[in-house]
Amino acid sequence: MPYLNKVAPDPEPLDCRVLTAALDLFVERGFHNVSIHDVQRESGVSMGSIYKHFGGKEGVAKGLYYHLLKEFEEMMDRVIQEVPGSRQRCERIITLLFEYTETRRSIIEYMLHAKHREFLPDEPPICSSGPFKAMRRIVQEGMDAGEIRRGDPWVMASSIFGGAIRLIHLRLDGLVDTPLPAFRDEVIECVWQGAGNGESLVQQSRIKAAG
Amino acid sequence: MPYLNKVAPDPEPLDCRVLTAALDLFVERGFHNVSIHDVQRESGVSMGSIYKHFGGKEGVAKGLYYHLLKEFEEMMDRVIQEVPGSRQRCERIITLLFEYTETRRSIIEYMLHAKHREFLPDEPPICSSGPFKAMRRIVQEGMDAGEIRRGDPWVMASSIFGGAIRLIHLRLDGLVDTPLPAFRDEVIECVWQGAGNGESLVQQSRIKAAG
DNA sequence: AAAAGTAGAACGAATGTTCATTTCTGTCAA
């Protein structure tokens, strides 16, 4: 079973072996280029059991999705519990996402880089799921508390996390070959100069004049 | 034929009708949930002609991809030709992307929101294509000229365009229901406070102290 | 003995591709 934090029990239960194999295959080739027979072969679990547990190919993808969504949700809860202050929470989330991109690459790719709508047509978009809502809630609370400059919630959340997520995509696509944690400080610096409750409007007007 | 700027000739040639139908279907359902028979039916062009012109289903997707890549490339050339200064070029690109997200939604979705690797396995990732290279070149030139704060090129490019691209994704996923051009000024403000050759390091240190 | 898992053959539906045939189009002799 692909875990974000826990370690897998040994011997792994049957359904976990299926999800592990499925994650690797789906990420490597894409859901539609993987047959359920491939998952069967790779996991070593019989066809009958796969259908017993998951009900079909889509069921496997859905099971994997729910399992990982829950882990992301737990990650957010932990951040909120352990870290005080909206800004530091945002920083912690970016830090964790960068770390996991290196150490749990398949998971990040399956959750942040796949088009779930194409193989889980009944699921709402992942950006409307719990973990993403939590991120936006953190931003909103930061604005309410005056820690983060006020603005449209969508714009502010995108400004804060957009650069990091973009970098993750570029890294997963093989364009960036530096491990992302190396960029942490620089990214965060950019973020807060952008979303800080900016007094430096001077700078902005100077830009317009110079342009 | 889906065009970013030109208007379609009348009557449309056969291969254009195929691409128009394919774009709509691929964007609506995803490449793998569309059969070539669907494209046949929707376009009204016979099976044989489709194979004559494109060589197969993947050929249709590839033809569409190349056609639109060229149009994006032309868009970048136009921006570079018409707009002086790196910052203003970046702003113009964001403005255009926001506009096209509303007026040429399918095109933006096919180019910025699809996972091409899953159906065009031989293509390099779109972020390594001409238009994206152009965007990074603009950022690099801006850094060289002192218009944009110096930093890792990947980080700076992601910081500048990441928020906007994230917002486009959220809009295409149906989460944001305000047309994006309304956010233009606010997004750009965030961008330049983040990537400006920032004097406001005071602010930054104050943040660290407060955290 | 009941429950859970395995192995793998079989099946139907869907899909990508092919190709024999028909239709169109421009040319040229009558």
Place this chain on the structure above:
DNA sequence: TTGACAGAAATGAACATTCGTTCTACTTTT
């Protein structure tokens, strides 16, 4: 102007294959 005709373009029914799913007979575990 007509009509024959050749080559190109277009057609769509037929084909082969793949894939998701089901099922049966058998084995292991509890």
